[in-house]
Amino acid sequence: MRFELTILGSGSALPTSLRNTTAQVLNVLERFFLIDCGEGCQLQLRKFSFSFLKINRIFISHMHGDHYFGLFGLLSTLNLMGRQQPLYIHGPAELNGILETVLGFKSEYWKYKVHVIPLNFENPAIIFEDKKIKVTSFPLRHSTPVCGFTFEEQPRPRKIDKSSILELNLTIKEINALKEGMDIERNGEIIENRLMTIDPPSPRKYAFMTDTLKCSSAIEIIKNADILYHEATYLHEDLALARKTCHSTAIQAAQIARDANVKKLLLGHYSSRYTDITVIEDEAKTVFSNSISVLDGEIYSVDY
Amino acid sequence: MRFELTILGSGSALPTSLRNTTAQVLNVLERFFLIDCGEGCQLQLRKFSFSFLKINRIFISHMHGDHYFGLFGLLSTLNLMGRQQPLYIHGPAELNGILETVLGFKSEYWKYKVHVIPLNFENPAIIFEDKKIKVTSFPLRHSTPVCGFTFEEQPRPRKIDKSSILELNLTIKEINALKEGMDIERNGEIIENRLMTIDPPSPRKYAFMTDTLKCSSAIEIIKNADILYHEATYLHEDLALARKTCHSTAIQAAQIARDANVKKLLLGHYSSRYTDITVIEDEAKTVFSNSISVLDGEIYSVDY
Numbered sequence: 001m002r003f004e005l006t007i008l009g010s011g012s013a014l015p016t017s018l019r020n021t022t023a024q025v026l027n028v029l030e031r032f033f034l035i036d037c038g039e040g041c042q043l044q045l046r047k048f049s050f051s052f053l054k055i056n057r058i059f060i061s062h063m064h065g066d067h068y069f070g071l072f073g074l075l076s077t078l079n080l081m082g083r084q085q086p087l088y089i090h091g092p093a094e095l096n097g098i099l100e101t102v103l104g105f106k107s108e109y110w111k112y113k114v115h116v117i118p119l120n121f122e123n124p125a126i127i128f129e130d131k132k133i134k135v136t137s138f139p140l141r142h143s144t145p146v147c148g149f150t151f152e153e154q155p156r157p158r159k160i161d162k163s164s165i166l167e168l169n170l171t172i173k174e175i176n177a178l179k180e181g182m183d184i185e186r187n188g189e190i191i192e193n194r195l196m197t198i199d200p201p202s203p204r205k206y207a208f209m210t211d212t213l214k215c216s217s218a219i220e221i222i223k224n225a226d227i228l229y230h231e232a233t234y235l236h237e238d239l240a241l242a243r244k245t246c247h248s249t250a251i252q253a254a255q256i257a258r259d260a261n262v263k264k265l266l267l268g269h270y271s272s273r274y275t276d277i278t279v280i281e282d283e284a285k286t287v288f289s290n291s292i293s294v295l296d297g298e299i300y301s302v303d304y
Numbered sequence: 305m306r307f308e309l310t311i312l313g314s315g316s317a318l319p320t321s322l323r324n325t326t327a328q329v330l331n332v333l334e335r336f337f338l339i340d341c342g343e344g345c346q347l348q349l350r351k352f353s354f355s356f357l358k359i360n361r362i363f364i365s366h367m368h369g370d371h372y373f374g375l376f377g378l379l380s381t382l383n384l385m386g387r388q389q390p391l392y393i394h395g396p397a398e399l400n401g402i403l404e405t406v407l408g409f410k411s412e413y414w415k416y417k418v419h420v421i422p423l424n425f426e427n428p429a430i431i432f433e434d435k436k437i438k439v440t441s442f443p444l445r446h447s448t449p450v451c452g453f454t455f456e457e458q459p460r461p462r463k464i465d466k467s468s469i470l471e472l473n474l475t476i477k478e479i480n481a482l483k484e485g486m487d488i489e490r491n492g493e494i495i496e497n498r499l500m501t502i503d504p505p506s507p508r509k510y511a512f513m514t515d516t517l518k519c520s521s522a523i524e525i526i527k528n529a530d531i532l533y534h535e536a537t538y539l540h541e542d543l544a545l546a547r548k549t550c551h552s553t554a555i556q557a558a559q560i561a562r563d564a565n566v567k568k569l570l571l572g573h574y575s576s577r578y579t580d581i582t583v584i585e586d587e588a589k590t591v592f593s594n595s596i597s598v599l600d601g602e603i604y605s606v607d608y
Contacts, residue, residue, distance in 0.1 A: 039377040040344040073343040
């Protein structure tokens with residue numbers, strides 16, 4: 001059961017020949033969530049062999065072009081490919097009008113429905129939830145309204161040893177009660193849950209934060225994530241520039257990772273001024289050792 | 305003095321991992337004209353080492369996304385790079401509103417002026433001209449209004465042998481008259497132009513035609529071009545599909561090249577159904593031998 005992140009674009013506003021603008025795919029149990037969609041996203045999806053039609057939902061953090069200009073081409077291609085099922089895009093409310101102006105959804109030519117679900121830039125909010133996954137948005141600090149996102153598996157039922165099921169000839173009702181953590185009663189005798197079940201795997205959690213100044217209010221929300229992707233547009237020696245442009249330094253990203261007790265920090269959205277991005281990783285490691293500066297095409301999995 | 309075409313994207317509406325959507329740069333005497341601007345155009349410009357700020361004018365053939373979705377990113381990048389001089393885009397009139405909606409030219413953030421000069425889809429028209437170059441648009445036949453373009457050097461003055469200038473002690477006025485093809489008079493005696501000058505190099509000419517059904521009305525306009533780029537979306541065995549989607553086959557592109565007496569035919573805008581594009585070239589060659597199926601990154605020069 002995969003929980004796997006693919007980096008489609010790791011650059012910032014000025015793309016380089018090595019790094020596309022921001023886009024990622026998170027495969028959660030074979031459901032594909034696209035997170036941001038910079039120009040050339042559809043080309044990267046092809047390059048890294050993703051089926052376009054498998055895209056389930058799209059999440060757009062904010063209205064800077066390097067985070068959404070790829071939507072026009074991708075949505076057009078989905079139309080050409082014959083998509084019929086509706087597509088849900090969680091993003092800023094103004095995205096709706098812009099997509100409609102450029103793509104002309106109302107024409108006969110357009111074959112599937114695009115729903116833009118406006119983000120809440122004031123407070124954290126659960127923006128999508130089903131039996132398996134919960135997606136939360138939360139405000140970041142940038143020159144325009146921006147949300148970060150967490151993608152978290154729902155807690156799984158407790159695991160029962162199969163031999164116990166046969167030995168005690170458990171009923172479906174009893175099995176379900178045990179899975180939910182309850183003790184059961186048999187002829188006045190209590191069978192304790194703790195003797196019958198073991199803990200399920202912890203829900204896996206991915207957190208995405210770009211573009212933002214250091215944003216300590218997010219720490220509680222991203223707490224204990226298996227992976228945090230955090231922008232590190234600048235080195236700390238360029239802190240003044242980071243502040244001016246409302247971005248973070250590698251040190252600041254690492255401080256957030258450390259304070260939120262995440263397991264792994266992925267760094268990206270590098271300014272094109274740095275040709276060698278290992279300096280970004282090295283700087284972050286001085287604060288948080290499990291830091292990695294990512295490249296387009298890299299895959300990061302979370303196993304149980 | 306260069307006259308050089310670089311293919312930035314040779315694919316059609318569905319980009320592949322090998323072929324970007326349509327975009328080209330024509331370098332005419334170190335002036336850079338961008339012709340169509342499909343998604344990822346700015347990435348291709350970087351990949352093939354073009355200076356963004358050198359782009360002089362942009363020509364957009366029609367309003368299908370695979371021919372203009374790259375404008376949003378490119379124009380934003382020019383703004384980030386500090387462009388100040390106005391940018392002229394020759395394209396469909398509706399492009400203006402779309403660019404304004406997406407890019408918000410009126411905000412303080414936008415530092416240079418973008419002028420969209422509407423194309424004439426009814427008749428051929430000279431859309432740009434100066435001392436060195438003339439650009440003509442002409443209507444093609446597609447499911448939406450489309451223009452083709454020719455880029456043609458202005459005729460050069462006749463060449464005078466330097467030794468004659470000294471020998472006859474020619475005045476500037478006499479030299480200019482000879483360059484313009486006139487005879488001159490000296491003490492009642494006529495000095496014939498044909499004895500003093502030789503023909504200048506022929507003006508070089510590039511013609512661009514995509515997307516279109518076979519369009520014989522263009523033949524007179526593109527006549528004798530050094531290079532014709534013509535779409536060849538399909539093989540002739542798929543003629544019914546070409547007609548249905550208002551595109552051309554390789555055979556039809558070659559017929560246009562032959563009938564217009566061009567020197568070289570470049571084929572592109574291939575349907576993604578053909579993984580081996582040599583079949584497109586082979587088919588065209590049965591009608592017009594100097595046919596070439598192009599790839600992204602290829603450069604075609606016209607020398608004197």
